Amino acid sequence: MMNTDEIMNLALGMAGLDSIPADTGIHVSGENIRKVLIGIDMGTAELLLAKELGYDLVIAHHPSGGTTRTHFEEVVKLQIQQMVDAGISTHLAEKALQPRLDTVKLRAHVSNYDQIISGAKLLGLPFMNVHLPLDLVCRRRFTEIIQKGVASITKPRVKDALAAIKTLPEMQIGLTEPLVYVGSPDNLLGKWIVAMAGGTNGGASVAKAYFNHGFSTIFYMHLAEADKKQLASDPSAGNLVATGHIASDSVGIAPFVHALREKGLEVTPMSGVFVPE
Numbered sequence: 001m002m003n004t005d006e007i008m009n010l011a012l013g014m015a016g017l018d019s020i021p022a023d024t025g026i027h028v029s030g031e032n033i034r035k036v037l038i039g040i041d042m043g044t045a046e047l048l049l050a051k052e053l054g055y056d057l058v059i060a061h062h063p064s065g066g067t068t069r070t071h072f073e074e075v076v077k078l079q080i081q082q083m084v085d086a087g088i089s090t091h092l093a094e095k096a097l098q099p100r101l102d103t104v105k106l107r108a109h110v111s112n113y114d115q116i117i118s119g120a121k122l123l124g125l126p127f128m129n130v131h132l133p134l135d136l137v138c139r140r141r142f143t144e145i146i147q148k149g150v151a152s153i154t155k156p157r158v159k160d161a162l163a164a165i166k167t168l169p170e171m172q173i174g175l176t177e178p179l180v181y182v183g184s185p186d187n188l189l190g191k192w193i194v195a196m197a198g199g200t201n202g203g204a205s206v207a208k209a210y211f212n213h214g215f216s217t218i219f220y221m222h223l224a225e226a227d228k229k230q231l232a233s234d235p236s237a238g239n240l241v242a243t244g245h246i247a248s249d250s251v252g253i254a255p256f257v258h259a260l261r262e263k264g265l266e267v268t269p270m271s272g273v274f275v276p277e
């Protein structure tokens with residue numbers, strides 16, 4: 001049995017974090033947790049389902065309410081450091097993120113940040129969400145599998161990276177395939193980056209910042225149609241691969257499910273979490 005703090009610390013440890021990021025939180029704490037229901041999006045319906053089926057705790061991946069939604073931009077701003085680590089000047093990184101940050105801020109302002117967590121409180125059902133820590137696990141796994149997959153190829157192409165990604169068991173269970181949104185699978189892979197674990201994707205402007213600073217291929221989890229069109233009409237754009245939202249999120253979440261099971265908990269995945277045996 002575990003309590004919600006111990007479960008949170010387990011996730012933080014897997015990601016190498018020492019504090020809870022802004023998009024992650026314990027909304028209703030609980031002790032003596034044995035049965036866990038985990039999903040990517042967990043709303044009031046899933047909370048009722050958990051109660052009905054006798055679960056002790058519901059874990060969502062996406063920010064479920066409270067400050068995990070209203071302060072979500074803090075996690076999106078981590079993309080600035082990702083760009084700086086990749087060699088982009090701080091001021092250009094900041095400018096590149098601004099359009100996406102504006103959208104995120106507006107969305108947070110509109111969001112009913114209380115809907116789901118007020119339901120959990122009324123039910124007296126322990127409820128938490130773990131977002132960035134598991135996206136960091138996801139980013140690490142994608143980076144490692146691509147590195148490994150193209151290591152022995154002299155001039156790897158985008159399709160070689162796609163083949164490597166498809167070897168991840170979560171990608172094999174998931175129903176979507178990684179797609180080349182911009183560019184071509186036959187293009188050279190060149191310098192590449194997995195631009196994940198920044199709350200959400202950085203949109204067209206962050207992708208452009210990478211393309212303008214020596215990167216030829218970017219791996220996002222997802223990208224909006226308008227951003228795809230903007231990049232497709234840009235002659236300096238390289239390759240943008242969207243790895244597929246739900247299957248990719250599972251790449252980060254499945255190791256957490258295994259770790260909870262190793263602690264003796266009974267964990268049931270649902271709502272888009274695919275866990276290979």
Ligand SMILES: [Fe+2]
Pocket residue numbers: 061131134135249252
């Ligand atoms: Fe995610």
Ligand SMILES: [Fe+2]
Pocket residue numbers: 062245249
């Ligand atoms: Fe997601």
